[in-house]
Amino acid sequence: MVETTQAASPAKQPLRIALAGLGTVGVGVIKLIEANAGLIARRAGRPIMITAVSARSRGRDRGIDLASYAWEDDMTALAARPDVDVVVELVGGSDGPALVLARNAIAQGKALITANKAMIAHHGMALAQAAEQKGVAIRFEAAVAGGIPVIKGLREGAAANRVERIFGILNGTCNYILSTMEDTGRDFAEVLAEAQAKGYAEADPTFDIEGIDAAHKLSILSAIAFGAKIDFASVDTQGISRILAADIAQADALGYCIRLIGTAEADAGPDGTPGLFQRVAPHLVPVDNLLAHVDGPTNAVVVEGNFSGRLLFQGAGAGDGPTASAVVADIIDIARGMDTGFEADMAFSIPVDGLEAMAPAPSGHRIGRSYIRFLVADRPGVLAEITAAMRDAGVSIESLIQKGQATQGGAVLVAIVTHEVAEAAVTEALRLLDGSPSLVAQPLVMQILGN
Structure with missing residues (x-):
């Protein structure tokens, strides 16, 4: 019998993280990485290590020990540190330091993780395209619906x-x-x-x-x-x-x-x-x-x-624990991707150049039922005026409710539920009523959600 031995796999280098923003979510990320370090390392295939942090105020008591992490007064400088592989941006705001840091991180060849939905909504296309060109990942699971992996x-x-x-x-x-x-x-x-x-x-x-x-x-x-x-x-x-x-x-x-x-x-x-x-x-x-x-x-x-x-x-949809969980899940994905060569996969599922510039679809032709609330003067003829406008615009009324008691500043609430009708018809009915002395406030229209 020949006995064979298998050499142990060499230990993988830690994935080194720089964290900008030490509010509730940033602190939550640190607590999660520290509390679940062993489990995260096994799932990521390598240790996850925070090397540097930054926030607006250094002296604030955050309830955690930051002594083992390097501190940068200028958070945008985190991207240039040689001991950082991934930059995590949790500062917020569509522009300003958050955007500068995001751009710097990608330019330096660092992966970027952010929970900043405003920045992605306004600059996500440009950031994703820059990341594709640089061959680095950009992830933003925590930007939408907190801890839900939607x-x-x-x-x-x-x-x-x-x-x-x-x-x-x-x-x-x-x-x-x-x-x-x-x-x-x-x-x-x-x-x-x-x-x-x-x-x-x-x-x-x-x-x-x-x-x-x-x-x-x-x-x-x-x-x-x-x-x-x-x-x-x-x-x-x-x-x-x-x-x-x-x-x-x-x-x-x-x-x-x-x-x-x-x-x-x-x-x-x-x-x-x-x-x-x-x-x-x-x-x-x-x-x-x-x-x-x-x-x-x-x-x-x-x-x-x-x-x-x-x-x-x-x-x-929010909170330090759920949002931190989504941030660390992105970190783990990047750590795994560095082993497989897919760390720079597309942020929006397909390359940015392949995304279509879709024109805004108009809403006037959409068919549905609406709830329309009026606040009106308590005097005769008001209901007749409202129903006449609905009739002239081609809006069929399913139900009409009038509260007998004044609700706000002497006004009376009148609510209408329509049958299915094009939204343009409801808009036209309200146009016919625009400027009427019977209305004491702008009508409120809410669509009824279909199944």
Whole structure:
């Protein structure tokens, strides 16, 4: 019997990380890498080692020991360090130091990982193209839906499918506010203040409550799903700040709840010209729809593929733990890719030069049911004026609700649910009512989400 021995594989060099941004997510990344170091090394095929960090304030107490990491006062200098393989950007902001760092990292031949959805929405095409030319990876799983692996699901799990539609809840702050209004009957301003006190909303909540954050995320998902160049400017965006407790109550009485929904789908216009429809807006969601049961600061994304059918991605859309988990998952992917030679795979599933510049699809021809809320003067003839405008625009009314009591500044709430009709007809009806002294506020239109 001949005894053979197999030489042990040489230890692989650690993957060396520079981390910019030490807020809740950055600290979460450090804690996760330190706590799960052995497990991460086995799954990555090599140790993961943080070598350098940077943040706006060096002296702030973050509850962790940073003594073993080199500190750079200028975070953009992290990219030039010879002891760094991957730069992780967790600073935020579409421009400024975050963008300089991202560009520097790629130019220095370093892989880039970011959770910065604003930067990717505005500059993702240029960054991805530069990364392709340099032969380095750029990853941004944590930029969309926190810890939910929806980008990986689109790039890998659904890669063989023609995606027909993406829709879902992409902003946890708005979802917390709307579901809390639903549960408590309180109005928007009061619940927003509570969300800020609990840390679910920023001191300046504009990006969240006006739908901008969700629109950033939707434009990124659209690029991956439809092979389109990112076109954030073309996302039709409406927030939740005009929703009243009375709207929540009316929706409930009709068998719906209200959720901020992002929707994207390839859609030909009335002349057959192909385009990309992208919208973020509050919708009435039927109570038997899966999105109606997504409460609190949770995200949920539905992807419809022509062979896979409907796929649901649901989970925590923000927070230090879930978002840090997505960042470290990207780090592990890059560590694995360096062994296989595929570390520079395409950020948007296909090369940037192959992405199509899809024209914005118009919405006027889209058929659906709408909820239209009016605040009107409490006087005779108002209902007749509203219904006449609907009739003249060709909008058929399924139900009409008038609250007998004044709701706001002496105004009375009137709500209409339409039958299926082209959105252009609803727009025309509101145009006919524009300037009417009977209306004391701009009408609010919310689409009813179809199944």
